[in-house]
Amino acid sequence: MALKALDIYKLLPKKNCKECGDPTCLTFAMKLAGGKTDVDLCPYLDEGAKAVLGATTRPPIRLVKFGIGERSFAVGEEFVLYRHEKTFYHPPGILFKIADNQTTDEIQAVTTRVLNESFIRVGADLRFNGIAIENASGSADTFARAVETVEKTADLPLALMAKDPAALSAALAHCGTYRPLIHAATGGNYNEFCALAKHHDCPLVIKENNIDKLAQLGKDCITKGVQDLVLDLSPDSLQAFIVRSTNIRQLAITRVAPELGYPVFLDASVMDQQDAALVLGISKYASVIISNPLPQATAKAALTLRQNIYTDPQKPIQMNPGLYRVGTPNKDSPVLMTVNFSLTFFTLQGYLESTRVPCFMLIIDTEGLSVLTAVAAGKLSEMLVKESIKKFAVEDEVSHRTLIIPGYASPLSGRIEETTGWKVLVGPRDAAEIGDFLNEEWKK
Amino acid sequence: MVFDVQFGWNGTITEVMLGATKTEGGTRSHSYRIGGGKTLPFLETIPNSSAPLIAFEICDNPQYWSPIILSYCGDLVNDCGEWAKTADSVYGADMVRLYLTSTRQRNFSDIASVGKTVETVLSKTRLPLIIEGSNEPKIDSEVFLKCGEVGQGERLLLGTAEAGRYRSIAAAAMAYNHSVIAQSPIDVNLAKQLNILLKEIGVSSDHIVIDPYTGSLGYGFEYSYSAMERIRFAAQKGDDDLARPIICSAIDTLTVKEVREAETAIQDDVAVQWEFTTGLAAAAAGAEIICVRHPRTIPLLRKAFTSLKSEKTDVGGQ
Numbered sequence A: 001m002a003l004k005a006l007d008i009y010k011l012l013p014k015k016n017c018k019e020c021g022d023p024t025c026l027t028f029a030m031k032l033a034g035g036k037t038d039v040d041l042c043p044y045l046d047e048g049a050k051a052v053l054g055a056t057t058r059p060p061i062r063l064v065k066f067g068i069g070e071r072s073f074a075v076g077e078e079f080v081l082y083r084h085e086k087t088f089y090h091p092p093g094i095l096f097k098i099a100d101n102q103t104t105d106e107i108q109a110v111t112t113r114v115l116n117e118s119f120i121r122v123g124a125d126l127r128f129n130g131i132a133i134e135n136a137s138g139s140a141d142t143f144a145r146a147v148e149t150v151e152k153t154a155d156l157p158l159a160l161m162a163k164d165p166a167a168l169s170a171a172l173a174h175c176g177t178y179r180p181l182i183h184a185a186t187g188g189n190y191n192e193f194c195a196l197a198k199h200h201d202c203p204l205v206i207k208e209n210n211i212d213k214l215a216q217l218g219k220d221c222i223t224k225g226v227q228d229l230v231l232d233l234s235p236d237s238l239q240a241f242i243v244r245s246t247n248i249r250q251l252a253i254t255r256v257a258p259e260l261g262y263p264v265f266l267d268a269s270v271m272d273q274q275d276a277a278l279v280l281g282i283s284k285y286a287s288v289i290i291s292n293p294l295p296q297a298t299a300k301a302a303l304t305l306r307q308n309i310y311t312d313p314q315k316p317i318q319m320n321p322g323l324y325r326v327g328t329p330n331k332d333s334p335v336l337m338t339v340n341f342s343l344t345f346f347t348l349q350g351y352l353e354s355t356r357v358p359c360f361m362l363i364i365d366t367e368g369l370s371v372l373t374a375v376a377a378g379k380l381s382e383m384l385v386k387e388s389i390k391k392f393a394v395e396d397e398v399s400h401r402t403l404i405i406p407g408y409a410s411p412l413s414g415r416i417e418e419t420t421g422w423k424v425l426v427g428p429r430d431a432a433e434i435g436d437f438l439n440e441e442w443k444k
Numbered sequence B: 001m002v003f004d005v006q007f008g009w010n011g012t013i014t015e016v017m018l019g020a021t022k023t024e025g026g027t028r029s030h031s032y033r034i035g036g037g038k039t040l041p042f043l044e045t046i047p048n049s050s051a052p053l054i055a056f057e058i059c060d061n062p063q064y065w066s067p068i069i070l071s072y073c074g075d076l077v078n079d080c081g082e083w084a085k086t087a088d089s090v091y092g093a094d095m096v097r098l099y100l101t102s103t104r105q106r107n108f109s110d111i112a113s114v115g116k117t118v119e120t121v122l123s124k125t126r127l128p129l130i131i132e133g134s135n136e137p138k139i140d141s142e143v144f145l146k147c148g149e150v151g152q153g154e155r156l157l158l159g160t161a162e163a164g165r166y167r168s169i170a171a172a173a174m175a176y177n178h179s180v181i182a183q184s185p186i187d188v189n190l191a192k193q194l195n196i197l198l199k200e201i202g203v204s205s206d207h208i209v210i211d212p213y214t215g216s217l218g219y220g221f222e223y224s225y226s227a228m229e230r231i232r233f234a235a236q237k238g239d240d241d242l243a244r245p246i247i248c249s250a251i252d253t254l255t256v257k258e259v260r261e262a263e264t265a266i267q268d269d270v271a272v273q274w275e276f277t278t279g280l281a282a283a284a285a286g287a288e289i290i291c292v293r294h295p296r297t298i299p300l301l302r303k304a305f306t307s308l309k310s311e312k313t314d315v316g317g318q
C-alpha cells in the first residue's frame, strides 16, 4: 500500500535544509507520496527509513529511457488504470520494424521516413519514434551491417531484436553507447543477454508468455544487475494481450507485484491483425510498440489515437489568450474572436491562412473549452470579451470597432455589442466557410 | 496464478435484448443479448457472451450523408430498403441503424411515409434494427409512435432520448416493447441522470442503451473514451443506474479534416481507418454496439472482435 504524505513526513529528518530540491521536508513528503521524486535525494535519511520509503514511494512503474539525443524518449512512470483518475503520462513509443536482410536502400528508406515524417495536429508534432531491427538472417554480420546502416542514416532510438547473443554483441559494437532497447531475454538466454545489457547500460526486454514466469525472470535479471526492464507478454491473440496487460498494470500500480512494475512491450507486427493490435496497444497500456511501416491512412489514425489517449481529459490542450496575427494585418484588418481551446484555434487559424486575408485573432480565456461547450457552460461572456479587448489593447491595433464572433456564439451577440460598444458581426458556424464570409461580408 | 489480481468489481451490466426471431414473436434472422459483463471488456471469457455488435448506418434521405459514402455505395443510397439488404447480405453487418433523415426537412408532416420506410426496411433485411427518429419535438411523438407500431414484435432499438426530450420516445418504446437509446453529452453524471428520468417514467432498465456521445477521433474522442470508461467502471463498481450497455456512434468521423481533406486515392482508406480506430478503442472502453458508415470498416472490426471474444451469441432460434 502507498503511504500518505503525513506518514512519510514522520519518517523524514525534518531539517528543512532544501538539499532534496524541495523547500521543506513536508513538500518533499508530498511529492514522495505522489511518486514524483526519489527518496535518495534526501542525504539525511537513515537506512531504516530509506528501506521503508524506498519500496513504497518509487513510482509503481519504472521510468525507462531509450536512445539518446533529441529523439530519445522515456516510458513508464504511470500510476492509474483509468486515465480519468489522473492521466497517462508517457505515450508509447512506436518503432517501425525492418529485417536485417532487407536491402540497404529499403532500410535507409524506412529510417529516413521515421526521421523526417511528421504529422502536425493541434500544434503538436506527431512522429513515430524509432527503428526496430530484426535479426531475420540469423547472421551476426548481416545484423551488424543493418544496424550500421540505420545508425549512419539517423540518430533514432533503436530496438535490437535477436535471439543469438553473438549477433546482439556484433550489433552493440555499433550502437551500444546509444541506449538501444535489447529484445529479448528469455529463461534460456538471460545470462548472456543480461551481461550485454549491463555492459552497454541498455534497457532490456524480458519475454515470457506467462505472468508468473515473467516475474521470476525479472527477478533473475535484476540479480544480474539489469534494472531497466521492459515486459514482453508475447500474447498470441488480441484478447491475451488485453488480459495480460491489464493484469500487469493493476498488479504494478497496486504494488501487489513490484517485480512487474515495468513498462510493457508489444510487437504488433507479429500479431495477425497489426492495426487492431496497435489500437489496443495504445489504449491498453503498451509502452513500446513495434509495427511494420504503416501506410499513410493507418499512420495518421494511430498517431491521433495516441495523442487522444495521452491527453489529460480534465485539462484540454489550451492556447494562451491574447491577440494573434494571421499574415501582416493593419489598422483596417478584421478582428475575429474565438476561444482558447487549441483544437478550435488551430482549426480556425488553418482556414484563415488559406483565405489570405490578413487579420487578428482575439483569443478569449474559456479555460480551454470549445465554442459550443463554452457557451453551454457559461464560460464565454460579454464581460470576458470586454476585458480581453482591453487587456490585449485591441483598440490600439485597429481603427474600426467591428468584432466577428463565431456562429455558435450568436446568442451572445447583443450583449457583447452593449457591453463593449463594438459592432458585432456573427460569422459562420463552420470555420470552413470563413473565406467566403470575409470576402462577402467584410469587404463590403 | 501466483498473483491475486483484485479489481473490486461487483456490478453486472444489465442485459438488453435486441431483435426478435420468429419463435420470439418477430421476423428477424437473429436476436442479440448484450450486456451481462462483470469485468471491463474482453477480460472475461464467458461462453456465449456476444462480441460487440456492428451496426451499419443508413438513411432515407442522403442529402447530407458523407460524399465518401455516397460515392462508395452508389445508387443504393437512394433506396434504403436495398441499402439495408446489402448491409446484411454483402457488407456483413450485425444490425442496421436507419436514420429517418427525411423527417429532418423543414415542416415535415408526412408521417405515413415514415411508416412505409420502416416497413420496407424491415421487409428487406432480416437483421435487427435501430431506428433514429425525428429531431424535432413537434413531430417526435407521431414519428416515434409510427416506428414503434410498425416494428411491433421486432424489439427495435429507438433513438434518441435526451434530457430535454425523452417522453415521446419512451412512450413509443413502452407501448410496443422496444428499447431506447439514452444520449447525454460526454458526462457520466448526465448519463446517470437521464437513466433515472427514464426509470421514473417507467422504462425498465433492460430496455435502455447508453449513448455517451462519441466525439470523433481527434475531435473529442479523448473525452468520449473517458466517459465510456467511467460509465463502465461505475457500473462495475455497483452503480445500478449506469449498468447499461453502451452504443458508440461517432457521427462526425467522415467530416473531420483528416478524412475530408485526404487525397482521393486514399480517402476511403483514411475513412475506414478513422472509423475502425474509433470503434475498436470504444469497444475496449466499454461500447457494445459500434456504428459505422463505411462498409469496408465492418470486416476489419469483425475480425478484431473475433480475436477478442470467441463466441457470438445467437440466443433465438430461426
Ligand code: B12
Pocket: A316, A336, A337, A338, A339, A341, A343, A344, A347, A348, A368, A369, A370, A371, A372, A373, A374, A375, A376, A377, A404, A405, A406, A407, A408, A426, A427, A428, A429, A430, A431, A432, A434, B184, B185, B186, B187, B190, B213, B214, B215, B219, B220, B223, B252
Ligand atoms: C468534446 C466536448 C466536450 C468536452 C470539452 C471539450 C472542450 N475542450 O471544449 C467536455 C466533455 C469537457 C464537454 C463538457 C460539456 N459539454 Co460538450 N461537447 C463536446 C463536443 C463533443 C465537441 C466539442 C469540440 O471539441 N468541438 C470542436 C471545436 C473545434 O469546435 P468549435 O470550438 O465550436 O469551433 C468550430 C466553430 O465554432 C468554428 N469557429 C470557432 N471559432 C470561430 C470564430 C469565428 C469568428 C468563426 C466565424 C467561427 C469559429 O470553427 C470551428 C470548426 O468549425 C460537442 C459536440 C459537438 N459535436 O460539437 C459537445 C457539446 C458542445 N457539449 C455540450 C454540453 C451541453 C456540454 C456541458 C455543458 C454538459 C456536460 N457534458 O457536462 C459540459 C460543459 C463543460 C463544463 N466545463 O461545464 C453540448 C452543447 C449543447 C448546446 N447546443 O449548447 C454539445 C453540442 C453536445 C450535445 N450535442 O449536446 N464537452
Ligand code: SF4
Pocket: A012, A013, A014, A015, A016, A017, A018, A019, A020, A021, A022, A023, A024, A025, A028, A041, A042, A043, A044, A045
Ligand atoms: S533534504 Fe531531507 S532533510 Fe533536507 S529538506 Fe529535504 S527532506 Fe528535509
